[in-house]
Amino acid sequence: MEATNASIPPESDPDLAVGLALVRKARRIRLIETVKLGIVWLVLLALLTAGLLQLRISPQYAFQHAGFVLRGVGTTIGVSVVSILIASGLALFGALGRLSRNPIAQGVSGLYISVIRGTPLLIQVYFIYLGLPQIGQQLKELGYPQLAEIFTLGAIEAGILALSLNYGAYMTEIFRAGLQAVGHGQYEAAAALGMTRWQMLRRIILPQAIRIIIPDVGNQFIAMQKDSALVSIMGVWEITFRANRLARKDAKFIEMLLVAAIIYWILTVVSSWLQSRLEKRMAHAYER
Numbered sequence: 001m002e003a004t005n006a007s008i009p010p011e012s013d014p015d016l017a018v019g020l021a022l023v024r025k026a027r028r029i030r031l032i033e034t035v036k037l038g039i040v041w042l043v044l045l046a047l048l049t050a051g052l053l054q055l056r057i058s059p060q061y062a063f064q065h066a067g068f069v070l071r072g073v074g075t076t077i078g079v080s081v082v083s084i085l086i087a088s089g090l091a092l093f094g095a096l097g098r099l100s101r102n103p104i105a106q107g108v109s110g111l112y113i114s115v116i117r118g119t120p121l122l123i124q125v126y127f128i129y130l131g132l133p134q135i136g137q138q139l140k141e142l143g144y145p146q147l148a149e150i151f152t153l154g155a156i157e158a159g160i161l162a163l164s165l166n167y168g169a170y171m172t173e174i175f176r177a178g179l180q181a182v183g184h185g186q187y188e189a190a191a192a193l194g195m196t197r198w199q200m201l202r203r204i205i206l207p208q209a210i211r212i213i214i215p216d217v218g219n220q221f222i223a224m225q226k227d228s229a230l231v232s233i234m235g236v237w238e239i240t241f242r243a244n245r246l247a248r249k250d251a252k253f254i255e256m257l258l259v260a261a262i263i264y265w266i267l268t269v270v271s272s273w274l275q276s277r278l279e280k281r282m283a284h285a286y287e288r
Contacts, residue, residue, distance in 0.1 A: 079231060090172075096201075117170065128162045214279065215279055
């Protein structure tokens with residue numbers, strides 16, 4: 001009986017041996033390039049550190065108070081995670097509205113996207129945190145105290161709502177493109193099976209569109225972690241607020257802002273790594 005290909009050692013198969021050699025060579029090249037890049041980064045960081053020390057920046061103060069700033073990481077991540085989840089829901093409904101033939105749905109989604117994308121995020125934060133309570137006060141004077149309470153939000157709730165509305169508008173186009181990327185034949189096949197539009201969306205369209213949407217949603221989440229610093233203006237004790245509080249107290253602005261910047265940088269690196277892992281996992285799930 002002839003030996004199968006699986007039992008043939010690489011050394012006895014010239015083509016396989018050449019392929020393995022090329023793979024090893026490519027890995028060595030990537031490793032060397034990574035090491036070179038790491039050396040360049042270390043040199044640049046060393047030069048930057050030396051320059052800051054010449055300006056009498058106190059690294060001891062930064063290390064001593066870094067723990068206080070780090071305690072805001074949980075709040076930053078929590079606000080970002082909740083906001084991206086709500087924003088994803090808003091983006092999905094916004095995309096469905098844009099793709100709908102209903103003029104009311106198109107009008108509502110179009111106006112929402114235009115207003116949010118046409119105004120600064122900072123203005124939206126101020127409007128929700130300071131403007132909505134004013135509306136609530138007017139409702140209370142008109143005799144609707146329970147309805148007035150809905151418009152009076154805490155700092156964290158207002159920040160989450162502002163980030164969700166803002167990113168939901170921008171992510172609407174991401175979801176719309178993902179839904180449109182699914183072949184029209186998928187819709188026809190689902191309709192031929194007698195599925196309703198909701199069943200079609202939930203069972204056929206969304207599972208395929210998610211693969212296209214996930215990478216861009218990951219990028220939006222990374223950006224949201226940094227934009228969440230704007231909630232510090234409302235007194236939310238996240239990374240930026242804590243760093244700014246110490247900076248104002250002891251006039252150590254560079255030290256504390258560097259600590260905050262490094263923490264945001266680390267969060268970005270970790271989030272990017274998790275995003276790449278998720279993309280690879282989803283890609284393997286669709287391999288035959």
